[in-house]
Amino acid sequence: MIKFNIIIIFLSALPLLGMQDPANQIGDALLNTLTFEQKVSTYSLAKSVENLSYTSKVKLIFNDGSSKYYRIAHLLETLKKYAPSAEKPNKLTNYIKFHTKLKIKEIKEIKLFLFDKNGEKIIKFESDGLKIGKRKIGPFEVPSNRILIASPRILYY
Amino acid sequence: MNRFTALTVLIFVVNVLTADLIDEAKTKIKSGDFVEANQYISTYLNSNPGDPRAYTFKCFSDIGLFFEDTFPNYLIDNFNANSSRTLDSFDYDETKQEIEPTEIQLISTDGMSSIIGYWVHYPEIKFPSKDPKDSYRYTSIFDMSIEPVNKSVFNLNNGFYYPTNDYSAISFTYTDVNPKQVNFEIDTYESGIIDIYLNGTEIGEIYDGSYKLYRNVRSDMYGSQIWGTLPGSIPLYLQNGDKLSFVSVPNYMGSSSSGPGIRPTDPYAFSPGPELGIAYNMTYPDLGNNITIDDIFAVFKRKDLPVRELLDKLISNLENFNIGDEVVIDSQFYLGESAETSIDPSTGSAILADTYDDIIIQYWDALALKSILGIIELYLSVSDQYDIGINYDYEELSGMDVYDSAKSFFSVFSNFLEANPSRIADQLSASTDFESTLSEFRYSFNTIWSRGDPVADNADFLIERSEYSDPGELADLNTSIDSLIQSIDGFDNFSNLTGETDGGFQYSLKPFIGQSPFALKQAIIDSEDLLDAEGDIPGNRQIELMEQYGLVKDLLPASFMGNVLAIYNSNGSLHKSILVSNDDDFNPFTGELDRLNNSGTGNDYIFGSDDNITLSYNEPFKGTWQNENYMTGTSTGTFYYYNDLLDMNSNGTIDRLDISNANNNPGGADGHTNISYPVPLTSNSISSAQSLFSTFLPDSLKGNLLVEKSTNSGMARDFVFFYYLTNSDAIMLDSGNNYSTHRYRYENGRDYYDPINNSDSFFSFIFNDEYSGIGIDNMSNEGPREFILYPGYIDLDNDGLADAEEVMLEIAPDIFTGSNYALPTSSEIQSAIAAYTPTEPVPHEEPTNPLALLDNDNDNMPDALEDKFGGNPNDGADAGNTLSVLLNNVYTLNQIRDLRPGSTMIEVADGYAQLGLTLQQSYDLYEWENMTTQVTVDPIQADSNTAYYRFKLQESGD
Structure with missing residues (x-):
């Protein structure tokens, strides 16, 4: 009976530990290396980027040093099963909300850290800058009803 | 006050007063009164002609007029749009109260009379939607037409109608005068899936032991859906004329034996009863009679019709800007009168209007906008050169799937995609318009790039160089624009346009924007002619066709199969001579080399497995390669390719054999070696050798x-x-x-x-x-x-x-x-x-008899017979197949009489058949006499399915 309970506890803890349980598997090999919490946070950040800006790509930097640009739409589709666990609103949304209330039009070099339940850093979100009410088209900027998020990057620990 | 001073004061007063007209116009624009706004601006322009500020706000009012007046009225006048509802739908008055949908309680039938949910609808709109309020504007414009679709029937059993297979349907038309809640009882002791349609649109489903409604409904528990369990009743709220269909879906029965049964609790509300085997699941806007697809597309692209007219107006407005002009659009205008009325990009909080800067429009901004609009208009005008003469008609459109080829489609719709001479004016000026527009585009954006910031802190130019841009981006943009200009009347490298490494080919826009419209229809026919047995166009044929139409040139071959690739390092030394005998998965457009990029089926890879090679055209038979290796970085070099049947190393043996033998791999296997070329390879030397090789090559082998x-x-x-x-x-x-x-x-x-x-x-x-x-x-x-x-x-x-x-x-x-x-x-x-003296007709020449039946493949079997009796009119070797069918499987009526030995046939007349048999005998086969009296079966009444009778004489041993 004790052995049975240990197995149950172990299986229940797998998602929290980010182990590769079948339910945590997705089609993209690189994304599959992420822990459950990293996947949830990635979905949440991608959703914010989609809602807040016209930015279509984000660079993911994995903990082995490899990196790849992903389309926001692809990330949302691939990670959609983590949507129910995603934080609403997340740290990025709250960050922008705070600055817009202060009428700050531009923020340079954003660095936001996301933590797991144990307080360990799991993600760093970086951007060269944010501009309220702007959109980047090619090398130019035009007025917009959204926010310019310049060169968004997500670094995994 | 002298006269000069008086005049100055008068002009000042007039300007001040008319300047107020622009503020009035802005107020009207914000309130959605674009007609009034345009009148103010017109009055102002009478006193201040050419004022860019007035023309700037005229752009807003012109756009507003388009949406509120021009476009909806065009739909009303030409496409049968409902007049009042259409004008309401396009009314942009922000203060106008939205029309609320009607909500009807849906009451349970279990005796508890509890509220299941609400039927949410607009009584005058038949088209059901997920959120009627949000979709009211567009669903109310047109009345909808619905069409019946034939399917398998539902069978009545114990009072319920059951599907008979995966494609069954049953429909009910509500005929009571007054609308009311109508319930359908569902027997789901068996599992099953059935979709529910109202007026041609799917509104819900029955899924095993439950049902779900997801259009025109709301419930406290499920939002814009109603869920319920079965067996039980599905509540609906119907109006006179509503058509409700239940349609089984593939595997509808699941593991059950009969699937769910359906019956209305009030069958008398549906007269004359259910339509078995009929689904109303096709719904589309009723655009009126004699409308063609061309009419619909014309709205968006034809000169002087609404969209092009708006574009012309906007371009004309922007032409009033001159260098030095500067118009300010304050943030209060474009965001809102008061604070906290602005955007909410998901943060949940309003953003203060003064968070935003005012927008300054200079000549360069206006020029950039004008050039972008010009490019859009040019695209629309060029695309409008072709006829799309298909009627907007259900019968015609739903019959399109009978055409199995473009040519068979064109044989019926002969004008489809033909250039229309009446619209040639747009095409004639396309190239000059495009060139001038691109020049303006480049001029404006180059100036904007180097323009500094506005003096005012709280203002931005409409278009600014992004501080997040790279210094080289302007150069890239200019290269792209120059490339487009070059391609208008000639060719340019496609990589100049995209900024990406590719196969080194050149492209041209001349076929599209030259003096004549591109022969789109003929190109489709030509493409279809190139289809192989698998329905694909071989890569080399595709390139030939594109070259033939002048779209591209200088492409590497679609495949290097059958060639020798001589790969040289950057220092001029030969890296490898590769014999390519199998498909290399080369893409001549991107330059990506797939199989030869890695260790493929033989030794014919160029480098190792960690490489990524791109080949690019340089000149005939010569190109450059670029290799990306994540360990060693980028390396480049040149390569030559030539027919492996040539003897480029001049040793008297074709190089294919040299390389094969060197690998101890005779025949056709892949391989590589470094064969020595006594004279260095050049494009000219390969071209000369190929030319000699090709001297005697026939164009065709036929005959x-x-x-x-x-x-x-x-x-x-x-x-x-x-x-x-x-x-x-x-x-x-x-x-x-x-x-x-x-x-x-x-x-x-x-x-x-x-x-x-x-x-x-x-x-x-x-x-x-x-x-x-x-x-x-x-x-x-x-x-x-x-x-x-x-x-x-x-x-x-x-x-x-x-x-x-x-x-x-x-x-x-x-x-x-x-x-x-x-x-x-x-x-x-x-x-x-x-x-040779051609005394006899040349074998298998085309028939010279003008009356001869068409025989495309010259197999002496007319195409019509091959089409009808299982042959292929393009297969010259299958005449025997058709002949066999004709000889063995096709009968005349007389032959049918003799299908069985000893049989004869009696035709049914007026439902009766006279059957009689008399045995006769003869000694000379000329004179016959009766041996017996007639055996008569007279008369017998034929049943409805019988058309003929016959006798069968028993044969010996039968």
Whole structure:
């Protein structure tokens, strides 16, 4: 009976530990290396980027040093099963909300850290800058009803 | 005050007063009153002609007028849009109260009379939607038409209607005058899936033991849906004329034996009863009569129709900007009158309007906008050159799937995609318009790039250089624009346009924006002609067609198969000579080399498995390669490619054999080695060799007889005749008297003799002169074979029968001489051709009889018969198939009478048949006399399914 309970506890803890349980598997090999919490946070950040800006790509930097640009739409589709666990609103949304209330039009070099339940850093979100009410088209900027998020990057620990 | 001062004051006063008109116009624009706004602006412009500020706000009012007035009225006047509802739908008055939908309580039928949910709808709109309020504006514009679709029936059993298969349907039309809640009882003791449609639109489903409604409903528990359990009732709220359909879906029954049953609790509300086997699940806007697809598209692209008219107005407004002009659009105007009325990009909080800067529009901004609008208008005008003459008609549109090819479609819709001469004006000026627009585009954006920030802190220019841009981005943009300008009347590298590394090819826009519209219809027909048996266009054919139409040039081949690739390092040393004998998965547009990029099926890879190679066209037979290796970085070099049948190292042996032998791999296998070229390869040297090689290559093999024979003396009698009957059909007869027919494709000296199953297999001809040479089968290890090729009507063995005729009769012409079975020489063939007198019709020429039936593949079986009786009018070898059907499976009425020995047939007349039989005898087969009296079965009444009777005489032993 004790052995049975240990197995149950172990299986229940797998998602929290980010182990590769079948339910945590997705089609993209690189994304599959992420822990459950990293996947949830990635979905949440991608959703914010989609809602807040016209930015279509984000660079993911994995903990082995490899990196790849992903389309926001692809990330949302691939990670959609983590949507129910995603934080609403997340740290990025709250960050922008705070600055817009202060009428700050531009923020340079954003660095936001996301933590797991144990307080360990799991993600760093970086951007060269944010501009309220702007959109980047090619090398130019035009007025917009959204926010310019310049060169968004997500670094995994 | 002197007169001058008075005049100055007067002008000042007029300007001040009229300046207020612009503020009034802005207020009207914000309130959605664009007509008034335009009037204010017009009045202002009377006193201040050319004022860019007025024209700036005129852009807003013109756009507003388009949406509120021009466009909706065009829909009303031309597309049967409902007048009042359409004008309401396009009314942009922000303060206007939205029309609320009607909500009706849906009450349970379980005796508790609880509220299940609400039916949410607009009584005048038949089209159900997920959120009627949000979709009211567009769903109310047009009345909807619905169409019945025939399906399998529902069967009535114990009071319920059950689907009979996966494609069953039943429909009910609500005929009560007053609307009311109507319930449908569902028997789901068996599992099943059935979709529910209201007026042609899916509104819900029955899924095993539950149901779900998801249009026109709301519930406290499920938002815009209602869920319920079954067996039980599904509540709906119907109006007079509503059509409700239940349609089973594939695997609808699941593991059950009969699926769910359906019945209305009030069957008398549906008169005259259910329509069995009918689904109303097709719904589309009713645009009125005599509308074509062309009419619909014209709204968006035809000159002087609403969209083009708006574009012209906006461009005209922006032309009033001059250098030095500056118009400020304050943030209060474009965001809102008061604070906290602005955007909410998901943060949940309003953003203060003064968070935003005012927008300054200078001449350069206006010019940039004008050029962008000009490019959009140009695109619309060029795309409007073609007719799309298909009626917006259900019968016509739903019948489109009968056309299995573009050509069969064009044979009915002959004007489809034909250029329309009445619209040629747009096309005539397209190239000059595009060039001037691109020049303006480049001019404006280059100035904007170097323009500094506005003086005011709280203002931005409409378009600004992004501080997050790279310094080189402007140069890239200019390169792209220059490339487009260059391509208007000529060619330019596609990589200049995209900024990406590619196959080095050039492109041109001239075919599209030249003086004449691009022959789109003919291009589609030509493309279809190139389809292979698998329905694909071979890569090389695709390139040839694109080159033929002037769209691209300087493309590397679609595949290097059959070529030698000589790869040189950047220092000029030869890296490898690779014989490419299998498909290399090369993409000549991107330059990406797939299989040769890695260790493929042989040793024919260029570098190692960690490489990523791109090839780019440089000049004929020459290119550059670029290799990305994540360990060693980027390396580059040049390469040459040439036909592997050439002897570029001048050692008397074709290079294909040199490389194969060097790898101890005779025949056609892949391989590589470094063969030494005594004279360095150049484009010219390869071109000269190829030119010599191609001197005697025929354009077509049709009508010719090929005789090939092993060069191996031990196989002297190993010969094969191929008669190329058409451009795709050939007959083979070999020395073992094996006779067969097959499809083939001839291209640039190669006979692809199995294009359907193995497009990589081919026989290459190397002509020594016009009639003879050696050839190599790339799938064989046997080595070269000698061949002769001559017209099939020649009688080389002088037996009075053309040699091709003999082959078709499965007779091998006796053309060989000596014990070694030597082939006739070229001079003998030449003499025979010179001596030939065409006294007889040339075999298999096109029929000269003007009344002859069309026979596309010259197999003497008319196309019409082949089409009807299982043949292929493009297959010259299948006449026997059709003949067999005609002889064995097609009967006349008289033949039907004699289908069985001893039978005769009696026709039914007016529902009765007179059956009689009398046995007769004869001694001379001329005179007959009755042996018995008539045996009569008289009369018998035929049932509704019987058209004929017959007698069968019992045969001995029966």
